[in-house]
């Protein structure tokens with residue numbers, strides 16, 4: 001991936017932001033905090049320097065970051081009577097992996113859709129590097145450096161793997177009307193696009209499949225294809241919607257390594273994930289949504305201590321102290337409660353319901369951990 005830092009150099013239109021008020025910065029952060037870091041700056045960050053970025057960040061919803069690449073204000077979206085998203089303020093730190101978690105129906109996918117131009121909010125503003133993206137459609141957003149992948153991979157099964165990746169190169173010269181009148185320009189562009197697609201296929205070890213139909217790939221390989229396609233425009237920030245869903249354990253590890261490698265190259269990553277082990281493994285910072293709102297932000301290792309997070313996942317009506325082991329796994333009565341939540345979810349799915357609401361009502365905790373005695377009528381109240 002080229003490293004020319006071209007996305008991030010402050011200029012008159014995009015001045016470097018100053019350090020947010022109230023953010024305590026130590027020496028480790030000083031080199032990049034308060035200015036807009038380039039891809040090159042971010043590439044040379046050591047792991048302690050990267051975690052140092054969050055040292056002075058308050059673990060509260062909407063907290064200021066030293067060098068935010070994305071800033072969101074008052075973005076809301078309703079469907080009928082349901083307020084799917086109401087994000088008052090959110091800043092995403094440049095050059096870090098931010099995990100976005102929350103129960104089913106929390107509004108994560110809708111939020112991704114809104115800020116990448118795939119859906120329109122009812123209210124709100126948001127910016128990338130200080131430039132408002134409010135009226136842009138997805139390919140305009142991509143041209144400015146932000147791309148997304150989808151929860152359900154969108155690979156076109158009757159096209160080759162190579163062509164699917166090439167499709168990611170939207171908004172480049174070959175698409176323009178004028179270039180169509182100048183085929184020599186277009187052909188050069190086409191060759192560059194093909195070369196880059198091959199390079200990305202090699203990176204994701206899909207090069208042997210370049211000429212196969214995308215429909216022949218496994219679920220995990222399609223996720224890799226989706227990432228390769230997203231990287232065609234050499235983005236500054238990638239939004240990954242459940243990149244691990246449906247991927248077998250062997251490929252999960254490889255995907256995780258790919259995501260970390262992107263971050264280590266200076267790409268900002270925001271990803272939606274349900275698996276807490278994955279979240280703890282690769283996130284530098286975690287943002288928690290529930291019922292459309294940002295309810296918590298924290299370092300991944302402190303998630304289990306956050307009452308709002310536990311409430312969001314286990315329902316707000318428990319009246320016992322929750323306990324987790326040092327791996328963040330629930331223990332004792334908390335484990336029993338967690339199993340009941342699982343059982344309630346399973347039951348909902350078996351009955352053909354969806355999981356658009358978190359489980360909010362649970363029976364008394366007993367020793368019968370495997371009990372499926374959740375009254376479905378009470379769930380989602």
Ligand SMILES: Nc1ncnc2c1ncn2[C@@H]1O[C@H](COP(=O)(O)OP(=O)(O)OP(=O)(O)O)[C@@H](O)[C@H]1O
Pocket residue numbers: 079082083084102103104105106107108109110111355356
């Ligand atoms: N196109 C739509 N029409 C109507 N309601 C919608 C639409 N898209 C989302 N919703 C509703 O908005 C809410 C948020 O849904 P969203 O898919 O964004 O949540 P999520 O956190 O991504 O959930 P999951 O983890 O299950 O993917 C839910 O109540 C959902 O039913």
